[in-house]
Amino acid sequence: MKVRVGVILLILCLWGGSLLYAMSNDIKIFVNNSEQSSKAVEIDGKVYVPLNQLSNEQQVMLKWDEEQNKLNIYKPNVHLTTLSTKGAFGDVPKGTHPISVLAQVDNLRTDIAELKITITSPQNKEKLIQSLDTRGSKDSSKENFWFLTDTTEYNFDKAGNYYVRLYMKPTFSKEWFLVSEKQIISK
Known part of the structure; x- marks a missing residue:
C-alpha cells in the first residue's frame, strides 16, 4: 500500500511540474537594447527575472541570507x-x-x-x-x-x-x- 501511495505521489509531482512548465513562457530579457543570455519566465501573468543575471545590468550587489530567507x-x-x-x-x-x-x-x-x-x-x-x-x-x-x-x-x-x-x-x-x-x- 505504501509503495502504491508513493508511486501516485511521484506521478502527481511529475504531472504538476510538467503542467507548470507548460504554463510558463520563456521571455527574452533586453537591457539597453542588448539581449541577455538568461530568460525570464511568466507564470500566472507574473514575470520572474533571474536576479543574478541582472545584478550587473542594474549595478547592484546581492546578498542572500538563507537562514532568514531574505534577499538584500x-x-x-x-x-x-x-x-x-x-x-x-x-x-x-x-x-x-x-x-x-x-x-x-x-x-x-x-x-x-x-x-x-x-x-x-x-x-x-x-x-x-x-x-x-x-x-x-x-x-x-x-x-x-x-x-x-x-x-x-x-x-x-x-x-x-x-x-x-x-x-x-x-x-x-x-x-x-x-x-x-x-x-x-x-x-
Missing part, C-alpha cells in the same frame, strides 16, 4: 568622471592619453572589502586602472566617499566605445559586483 539588494549611488590633463572628458581621439578616474560614492549601505576601476576596449579587453583594498581602513564602512585613481597612460587604439567600470567586493562576498559604468567614445 544594495544599490550605491556612484558617479564616475574621467579626467585627463585638460580636465573631464567623455570622448577622446585615437591614441595614447593620460587618464584618471574620480569616483564619488554615496548611499553605500554595506561594508566593502575592495574596489577596483577598469577600462574595457571595443574588443572587450579589460585593463585594471587601479584597485583599493579597504579592509581595515576607514573607507570600508563609509557610506559616502570619493576615490581618485592615479594617472595612467592608456592607448585608445581603435575607434569605438570604451567602458570605465567600478566594481565593489562587499565584505559578505568573494564576488565582484559592477556598481557603475561610464562610456568613453574614441574617434
Whole structure:
C-alpha cells in the first residue's frame, strides 16, 4: 500500500511540474537594447527575472541570507568622471592619453572589502586602472566617499566605445559586483 501511495505521489509531482512548465513562457530579457543570455519566465501573468543575471545590468550587489530567507539588494549611488590633463572628458581621439578616474560614492549601505576601476576596449579587453583594498581602513564602512585613481597612460587604439567600470567586493562576498559604468567614445 505504501509503495502504491508513493508511486501516485511521484506521478502527481511529475504531472504538476510538467503542467507548470507548460504554463510558463520563456521571455527574452533586453537591457539597453542588448539581449541577455538568461530568460525570464511568466507564470500566472507574473514575470520572474533571474536576479543574478541582472545584478550587473542594474549595478547592484546581492546578498542572500538563507537562514532568514531574505534577499538584500544594495544599490550605491556612484558617479564616475574621467579626467585627463585638460580636465573631464567623455570622448577622446585615437591614441595614447593620460587618464584618471574620480569616483564619488554615496548611499553605500554595506561594508566593502575592495574596489577596483577598469577600462574595457571595443574588443572587450579589460585593463585594471587601479584597485583599493579597504579592509581595515576607514573607507570600508563609509557610506559616502570619493576615490581618485592615479594617472595612467592608456592607448585608445581603435575607434569605438570604451567602458570605465567600478566594481565593489562587499565584505559578505568573494564576488565582484559592477556598481557603475561610464562610456568613453574614441574617434
